[in-house]
Amino acid sequence: MEDTKISIQNLNLWFGKLKILNEINIEIPEKKVTVILGPSGCGKTTLMRTMNRLVDLQGNAKISGKIMLDGEDILNTKRDITLVRQKMGLLSQRPTTLPMSIFNNVAYGLRLKGIRGRKKLWPHVEKHLIEANLWDEVKDRLNDPASRLSIGQQQRLCLARGLAVSPEIILADEPTSSLDPISASVIENQFFKLKENYTIVLVTHIMRQAKRIADYVVFMYLGDVIEQAPVDEFFNNPQHKMTREYLRGAFY
Amino acid sequence: MNYKTRKLKDQLVSLWIRFMVLLVVALPLIIAFSLLYKSWLILGHSSLSELLFSSVWRPLAGEFGFFPFIVSSVWVTFIGLILTTPICLFSAIFLTYYGSRHLLRFMQPVIDILAGIPSVIYGVWGILVIVPAIGKYLAPMFGYESSGFSIMAGGIVLSVMLIPFILNILIEIFRTVHQDLFDASLSLGASKWQTIKHVVLRKSFAGIVSAFGLGLSRAFGETIAVLMVVGNVVGVPENLFQPGYPLPALIANNYGEMLSIPMFDSALMFAALLLMVVVVVFNIISRRTIIYLESKH
Ligand SMILES: Nc1ncnc2c1ncn2[C@@H]1O[C@H](COP(=O)(O)OP(=O)(O)OP(=O)(O)O)[C@@H](O)[C@H]1O
Numbered sequence: 315m316e317d318t319k320i321s322i323q324n325l326n327l328w329f330g331k332l333k334i335l336n337e338i339n340i341e342i343p344e345k346k347v348t349v350i351l352g353p354s355g356c357g358k359t360t361l362m363r364t365m366n367r368l369v370d371l372q373g374n375a376k377i378s379g380k381i382m383l384d385g386e387d388i389l390n391t392k393r394d395i396t397l398v399r400q401k402m403g404l405l406s407q408r409p410t411t412l413p414m415s416i417f418n419n420v421a422y423g424l425r426l427k428g429i430r431g432r433k434k435l436w437p438h439v440e441k442h443l444i445e446a447n448l449w450d451e452v453k454d455r456l457n458d459p460a461s462r463l464s465i466g467q468q469q470r471l472c473l474a475r476g477l478a479v480s481p482e483i484i485l486a487d488e489p490t491s492s493l494d495p496i497s498a499s500v501i502e503n504q505f506f507k508l509k510e511n512y513t514i515v516l517v518t519h520i521m522r523q524a525k526r527i528a529d530y531v532v533f534m535y536l537g538d539v540i541e542q543a544p545v546d547e548f549f550n551n552p553q554h555k556m557t558r559e560y561l562r563g564a565f566y
Numbered sequence: 567m568n569y570k571t572r573k574l575k576d577q578l579v580s581l582w583i584r585f586m587v588l589l590v591v592a593l594p595l596i597i598a599f600s601l602l603y604k605s606w607l608i609l610g611h612s613s614l615s616e617l618l619f620s621s622v623w624r625p626l627a628g629e630f631g632f633f634p635f636i637v638s639s640v641w642v643t644f645i646g647l648i649l650t651t652p653i654c655l656f657s658a659i660f661l662t663y664y665g666s667r668h669l670l671r672f673m674q675p676v677i678d679i680l681a682g683i684p685s686v687i688y689g690v691w692g693i694l695v696i697v698p699a700i701g702k703y704l705a706p707m708f709g710y711e712s713s714g715f716s717i718m719a720g721g722i723v724l725s726v727m728l729i730p731f732i733l734n735i736l737i738e739i740f741r742t743v744h745q746d747l748f749d750a751s752l753s754l755g756a757s758k759w760q761t762i763k764h765v766v767l768r769k770s771f772a773g774i775v776s777a778f779g780l781g782l783s784r785a786f787g788e789t790i791a792v793l794m795v796v797g798n799v800v801g802v803p804e805n806l807f808q809p810g811y812p813l814p815a816l817i818a819n820n821y822g823e824m825l826s827i828p829m830f831d832s833a834l835m836f837a838a839l840l841l842m843v844v845v846v847v848f849n850i851i852s853r854r855t856i857i858y859l860e861s862k863h
Pocket residue numbers: 329332334352353354355356357358359360361372
């Protein structure tokens with residue numbers, strides 16, 4: 315099997331008294347697309363937010379277990395968590411452009427890394443906008459506010475912005491669910507190319523999308539991981555009864 | 567009830583509602599026109615520039631220069647706003663992003679209570695605490711002699727009165743900034759404070775401007791509390807520890823006493839008109855600013 319990039323071990327998470335994640339064990343392979351499937355409310359978003367330690371900000375969250383990233387437990391790291399977060403780009407359900415120009419959206423993370431001055435930032439910004447397949451559409455209007463872009467363009471801008479801090483992992487939480495079909499397929503195709511260089515974790519509700527781009531599938535239900543398998547095995551020969559029901563659409 | 571009476575009722579209600587709406591729209595216009603009508607006398611007597619920029623205030627001799635009052639009003643408002651701005655901004659940021667949920671839940675009714683305290687009580691508190699503190703400590707610290715009744719006292723009392731008003735709006739504004747946006751910035755490697763500084767404040771900038779714009783209008787018109795501590799001496803104050811005499815105090819102190827002199831009566835109406843124009847203009851400017859800022863991102 316491939317190298318493991320992230321290994322989640324016996325992860326439990328509570329919000330107050332409510333247990334949201336229950337004994338999660340997942341191996342996420344490097345430079346592959348791992349898709350997380352599961353009905354609404356089963357804890358997919360929470361799992362993602364635990365992986366880049368955003369859950370910490372919710373005062374009532376309690377966590378146990380380990381998340382090993384390149385052999386280091388990021389839940390108990392002594393390093394600055396902002397550095398850990400920079401290893402993972404985040405793409406959320408609705409595009410969340412920062413309230414600034416297109417250029418500055420991409421430059422934001424770079425500036426935080428200490429790269430200053432438009433001249434120095436320029437080549438990076440261009441490179442990542444190209445990488446996110448947005449450059450041709452925005453190259454003449456980089457100083458426009460990002461909010462003037464279409465929703466599909468905004469999501470690609472968010473992708474470029476995330477790529478700019480050179481993460482190793484991309485966490486995408488239903489990144490195409492608010493997009494029109496064409497923008498959605500642009501993002502999807504981008505993931506295909508990106509997996510050569512990045513480890514991608516993708517949450518989706520769209521079964522066809524999972525089939526198209528997943529290498530590896532994890533199925534969750536009510537805070538438990540029910541089944542995890544390579545994509546062909548998962549769809550053609552699911553082991554668990556609950557998985558079969560989910561694939562038949564029984565949960566909708 | 568048959569169809570006809572129902573229809574009649576319906577029409578009556580709709581007529582009544584229309585009348586009420588019209589009244590609300592017309593009220594400020596009616597007030598402005600009656601003030602203008604009443605100040606017509608003084609406007610015919612002295613030129614506008616004389617009224618606004620002359621410092622000679624001798625009502626009995628028929629000389630009405632409003633400059634000292636305008637300067638006092640501007641200073642008191644300015645000080646009030648300057649002092650309240652950091653307090654409100656930082657408390658709102660702390661309460662929404664750093665304090666626990668319990669603290670916010672505890673603070674919200676406290677803020678509402680502060681907002682509901684009658685201004686005369688703030689005035690009394692100013693006389694008891696702020697005025698002596700200025701007279702004894704603050705003014706000597708800066709090398710001035712002061713009774714304590716001063717522009718500074720008015721500004722400080724005003725700043726305290728503005729806190730609940732502005733703080734409430736700011737908390738509301740910060741709460742509308744979406745969690746996703748916060749997450750996006752953090753995931754790019756920003757710290758919490760960097761996120762607040764570069765994203766939250768920028769995203770809510772228009773709202774913040776409007777909060778302080780509304781505060782400004784309110785401060786400019788605040789009467790009783792300021793009147794009680796500001797000293798009410800006519801003259802352009804040379805420093806902030808000297809007494810001043812803002813426009814609302816002028817009107818409140820004199821209206822009803824000197825009505826036998828029509829020109830004085832008219833002068834006070836002009837002061838009221840001035841107050842109203844300034845407040846309306848502030849409101850329009852802050853609204854314009856919001857629209858402009860919102861179009862920027
Ligand atoms: N801050 C919080 N405090 C308490 N409960 C929470 C909090 N955030 C999420 N939850 C709960 O945790 C559970 C999992 O939520 P989560 O958002 O992870 O689900 P999800 O699988 O992403 O669902 P969806 O597919 O609808 O996005 C839900 O029951 C939700 O109500």
